[in-house]
Amino acid sequence: MASRCSSGSGSSSPGSPEKLPSSSIRVLRTVESLRRWRRPHLLDRRSVALVPTMGALHEGHLSLIRAAARENHHVVVSIYVNPAQFGVREDLSSYPVTWDADAAALVKLDRELADDGHNLGRISAVFAPTTAEMYPGGFPGREVDSKGSFVTINPVGEVLEGKSRPTFFRGVATVCMKLFNIVQPERVYFGQKDVQQTVVIKRLVRDFMLPIEVVVGPTARADDGLALSSRNVYLGERRRGVATVLYRALKAAEDAYKGGARHRGAVLGAAERLLDKALSEQMALGPEKRVRFEVDYVSLADPDTMEELPDIDPARGGILSGAVKMLPVEAPRDGEDLGHSGGPAVRLIDNIKLQPAE
Numbered sequence: 001m002a003s004r005c006s007s008g009s010g011s012s013s014p015g016s017p018e019k020l021p022s023s024s025i026r027v028l029r030t031v032e033s034l035r036r037w038r039r040p041h042l043l044d045r046r047s048v049a050l051v052p053t054m055g056a057l058h059e060g061h062l063s064l065i066r067a068a069a070r071e072n073h074h075v076v077v078s079i080y081v082n083p084a085q086f087g088v089r090e091d092l093s094s095y096p097v098t099w100d101a102d103a104a105a106l107v108k109l110d111r112e113l114a115d116d117g118h119n120l121g122r123i124s125a126v127f128a129p130t131t132a133e134m135y136p137g138g139f140p141g142r143e144v145d146s147k148g149s150f151v152t153i154n155p156v157g158e159v160l161e162g163k164s165r166p167t168f169f170r171g172v173a174t175v176c177m178k179l180f181n182i183v184q185p186e187r188v189y190f191g192q193k194d195v196q197q198t199v200v201i202k203r204l205v206r207d208f209m210l211p212i213e214v215v216v217g218p219t220a221r222a223d224d225g226l227a228l229s230s231r232n233v234y235l236g237e238r239r240r241g242v243a244t245v246l247y248r249a250l251k252a253a254e255d256a257y258k259g260g261a262r263h264r265g266a267v268l269g270a271a272e273r274l275l276d277k278a279l280s281e282q283m284a285l286g287p288e289k290r291v292r293f294e295v296d297y298v299s300l301a302d303p304d305t306m307e308e309l310p311d312i313d314p315a316r317g318g319i320l321s322g323a324v325k326m327l328p329v330e331a332p333r334d335g336e337d338l339g340h341s342g343g344p345a346v347r348l349i350d351n352i353k354l355q356p357a358e
């Protein structure tokens, strides 16, 4: 369960660099300190990887760090909850901040990496800046019409997640451009769970000629298939039991594709039927038992543009994706676990890559 913690408590003595407790992982909080750490590695030709995160680390993040350590001499993990990507009515104020648990997870993983002879590198640094550091001209605001130095990647940033969250990809692209310029990584690691984000980042790298390789790691899932996500802590037990509905729906659509369906209606219809049935079953239960959810979208899109597909070209495959809003529990039972911050509505996303079939 996530806990709130206002600041990091790395170990340091006067004059020595701050490190995570009992480790060699440096904690760098300023652009200047990161650059100072980075400079010698530009000269000694040691490769540096960046794994950008917003903290509240889970196995999905750790799997990206493992992949980065296998292929690079140094791994930098950034932990920064970037306000610019949260809409004005989104969950910035309650987003889980779990510095101590994150630090412990990184130290444990770093030992594991050191013991495994197959890795090129380990976790060298955590970059944990403040918003004043990341937005030196002053934070430009979270409104759609806020003025400031933003990076926009359209039209891919306007559809699907971008339609529901109009400032989201502007915030992501802007902060990633900053992180890439600060860290100057050879490789960056992103998760397939946020598939549209990976497409936006690949465009950013291509269109701004950044000398960076974008690596996408597979979605880490719980045993029942739910995609791991920092926001899962909002769910509480009752909604957690139903939260796999989106994954099951996408699986049903994938099964239709694997069974030979190629038309959009036939593929997505399988997902929509599962969602309708699951919602009807929930609504038949009383308010003290049921879980209500709203489907934001279910999509079948081109893997390179995220534009909707009328049919699947089996030579190219496609991306099945969706977003579902799990509504707050209606009639909580005495002592019921409602989740982090009292269990507000929580928007879950997921996707499945339809592999080329021919």
Ligand SMILES: Nc1ncnc2c1ncn2[C@@H]1O[C@H](COP(=O)(O)OP(=O)(O)OP(=O)(O)O)[C@@H](O)[C@H]1O
Pocket: 052, 053, 054, 055, 059, 060, 061, 063, 064, 189, 190, 191, 192, 193, 194, 217, 218, 219, 220, 221, 227, 228, 229, 230, 231, 232
């Ligand atoms: N289940 C997962 N498997 C693989 N990568 C993941 C998973 N969840 C997140 N990531 C990746 O980790 C990186 C950092 O993501 P972030 O810190 O936002 O975590 P998150 O769990 O996606 O949080 P949120 O609940 O806010 O979406 C992103 O590249 C994201 O795609």
Ligand SMILES: CC(C)(CO)[C@@H](O)C(=O)[O-]
Pocket: 052, 053, 054, 080, 082, 085, 172, 175, 176, 194, 197
């Ligand atoms: C890439 C990212 C760290 C940018 O803030 C964020 O969008 C995330 O955690 O996926």
Ligand code: BAL
Pocket: 085, 194
């Ligand atoms: N993993 C995506 C970050 C966000 O939803 O803000």
